[in-house]
Amino acid sequence: MDAKERELLQLIEKNGRLENSTIARLMGISEDETKQMIEKLEKEKVILGYSAIINWTKGTDEGAVTAMIDVKVTPKRGVGFDKVAERIYRFPEVKAVYLMSGVYDLSVSIEGKTMAEVGRFVSEKLSTLDSVLSTTTHFILKKYKHDGLVFSENEEDKRIVVSP
Amino acid sequence: MITEQRSKYLSDSVESIQPSGIRRFFDLASSMENVISLGVGEPDFVTPWNVIEASYHSLEQGYTAYTANAGLLELRKEITRYMRRRFGVTYNAENEMVVTVGASQAIDIALRAVVNPGEEVIVVEPSFVSYAPTVTLAGGVPVPVHTYSKNDFKLQPEHIEEAVTEKTKAILLCSPNNPTGTVLSKTDLQKIAQVVEKHDLLVISDEIYAELTYDEPYTSFPSVGNMRERTILISGFSKAFAMTGWRLGFACGPKDILQAMLKIHQYTMMCAPTMAQHAALEALVNGQKDVIRMKESYRQRRSLVTHALEEMGLSCHIPGGAFYVFPSIKSTGLSSEEFAEQLLLKEQVAVVPGSVFGESGEGHIRCSYATSIAKLEEAMKRIKRFIENRE
Numbered sequence: 001m002d003a004k005e006r007e008l009l010q011l012i013e014k015n016g017r018l019e020n021s022t023i024a025r026l027m028g029i030s031e032d033e034t035k036q037m038i039e040k041l042e043k044e045k046v047i048l049g050y051s052a053i054i055n056w057t058k059g060t061d062e063g064a065v066t067a068m069i070d071v072k073v074t075p076k077r078g079v080g081f082d083k084v085a086e087r088i089y090r091f092p093e094v095k096a097v098y099l100m101s102g103v104y105d106l107s108v109s110i111e112g113k114t115m116a117e118v119g120r121f122v123s124e125k126l127s128t129l130d131s132v133l134s135t136t137t138h139f140i141l142k143k144y145k146h147d148g149l150v151f152s153e154n155e156e157d158k159r160i161v162v163s164p
Numbered sequence: 165m166i167t168e169q170r171s172k173y174l175s176d177s178v179e180s181i182q183p184s185g186i187r188r189f190f191d192l193a194s195s196m197e198n199v200i201s202l203g204v205g206e207p208d209f210v211t212p213w214n215v216i217e218a219s220y221h222s223l224e225q226g227y228t229a230y231t232a233n234a235g236l237l238e239l240r241k242e243i244t245r246y247m248r249r250r251f252g253v254t255y256n257a258e259n260e261m262v263v264t265v266g267a268s269q270a271i272d273i274a275l276r277a278v279v280n281p282g283e284e285v286i287v288v289e290p291s292f293v294s295y296a297p298t299v300t301l302a303g304g305v306p307v308p309v310h311t312y313s314k315n316d317f318k319l320q321p322e323h324i325e326e327a328v329t330e331k332t333k334a335i336l337l338c339s340p341n342n343p344t345g346t347v348l349s350k351t352d353l354q355k356i357a358q359v360v361e362k363h364d365l366l367v368i369s370d371e372i373y374a375e376l377t378y379d380e381p382y383t384s385f386p387s388v389g390n391m392r393e394r395t396i397l398i399s400g401f402s403k404a405f406a407m408t409g410w411r412l413g414f415a416c417g418p419k420d421i422l423q424a425m426l427k428i429h430q431y432t433m434m435c436a437p438t439m440a441q442h443a444a445l446e447a448l449v450n451g452q453k454d455v456i457r458m459k460e461s462y463r464q465r466r467s468l469v470t471h472a473l474e475e476m477g478l479s480c481h482i483p484g485g486a487f488y489v490f491p492s493i494k495s496t497g498l499s500s501e502e503f504a505e506q507l508l509l510k511e512q513v514a515v516v517p518g519s520v521f522g523e524s525g526e527g528h529i530r531c532s533y534a535t536s537i538a539k540l541e542e543a544m545k546r547i548k549r550f551i552e553n554r555e
Contacts, residue, residue, distance in 0.1 A: 011464070015537075022541060025471045026464035157535075162190040162203035162514055164293045164342075 235263025289522030345483020
């Protein structure tokens with residue numbers, strides 16, 4: 001990855017909806033170059049997708065419950081943790097899976113409509129997997145900051161309107 | 165010009181200076197809705213959290229008393245290390261440095277320390293609005309030397325020569341410049357240094373924007389030839405570390421001059437705010453990564469704005485530093501003040517007319533690009549529409 005690609009990635013990581021024309025001007029390159037660079041990075045799966053960061057608690061009654069589950073597993077010979085992780089991340093309700101250092105092995109994030117739904121997934125799907133030794137489930141009570149964004153941030157410009 | 169009746173108690177010197185031309189635009193823009201301001205002369209970043217947190221911590225620990233007049237020794241030592249590392253200039257923290265209330269106060273006490281009544285100080289224009297009045301208040305006579313768009317607003321040594329008289333004491337330089345964004349290269353500075361030496365002038369070098377240069381490595385004036393002995397270097401934390409409201413700057417220079425400045429500082433200010441000094445210490449020790457992050461963002465936005473201005477036919481040199489562009493609006497046939505006022509009324513975009521920065525700023529406007537990308541794009545759209553509707 002070269003410096004220009006890194007610069008582009010940093011820009012769209014912050015705002016995936018930037019127009020190609022804006023990116024081109026910010027970086028001082030042509031729009032064609034921008035387009036090609038993005039296509040290349042998409043093809044190489046450096047850019048995996050684009051998403052929005054949404055505060056679901058605002059303007060909707062549709063609650064979503066997120067739990068982070070510490071999972072202890074027995075690694076499989078030859079494939080280590082990868083096979084177990086795959087068994088877990090293929091469930092669509094699983095939003096993230098990380099291999100961790102420390103007292104447990106996998107950190108699994110689950111999203112469901114209700115606490116009961118998440119609980120059902122843990123007891124019926126996750127704990128029953130052969131390699132899973134134990135699970136500890138933590139429900140998220142409130143999101144303050146997610147992916148670098150503060151949920152209640154006051155974005156107002158506090159500077160005086162004209163200054164020398 | 166204030167027209168109400170003046171008090172008979174006012175001094176002649178304060179009567180002789182005009183209120184800043186920026187004031188009128190501030191009042192006008194403040195009274196309007198939906199204004200996008202490109203008129204702000206400060207970063208759009210909030211001070212990095214570690215710096216704010218360090219200040220909290222100092223308050224919790226009870227550091228609420230005065231510091232040494234020249235500032236915390238620990239901070240001065242860190243400034244020494246920083247200036248050496250970043251700009252290759254070395255000053256003794258013990259006696260060649262004073263921590264001030266912003267770079268503005270440093271300029272004030274520098275002028276008061278060196279100017280005798282009636283002595284002339286060359287002010288390179290267009291310039292920051294406070295230079296000439298500060299010279300006047302120090303008892304000196306500001307002598308403008310103009311710079312021109314045909315030279316990318318670079319100071320021409322021969323223009324200094326033309327302005328020098330036997331009363332000339334000093335020259336006030338600012339690179340990168342507010343409002344033009346122009347950066348003087350090492351070669352430019354060497355040529356200026358020759359004239360300075362020839363006429364035995366003192367240089368007050370305002371290097372507050374030194375961290376914000378985008379094209380070539382910065383050259384600090386005292387690092388040129390033997391200029392160190394005749395330069396008062398002014399800098400601070402406002403622009404590079406996004407700390408304008410903390411009001412913290414510093415001056416470095418030869419011991420005898422700095423000790424004279426310290427004398428004024430100790431009687432008129434005592435010391436810079438203690439909590440801000442603790443914040444500044446953290447900024448110097450752990451802040452360079454934030455400076456780089458913010459600078460990168462300014463560089464991108466400079467590119468965005470200069471391209472947009474070029475496309476709408478407002479010619480503009482590519483400013484090497486600070487966060488201002490200074491395009492010419494002469495093609496519209498309007499004065500800079502008319503342009504700024506009409507743009508504000510018709511399209512709600514605030515810019516600063518070049519004329520407030522001195523006579524040679526006429527025909528230009530200062531646009532600050534220290535504003536969000538979305539706002540910059542909207543502002544450029546509005547300026548384009550403003551120009552097209554005039555044609």
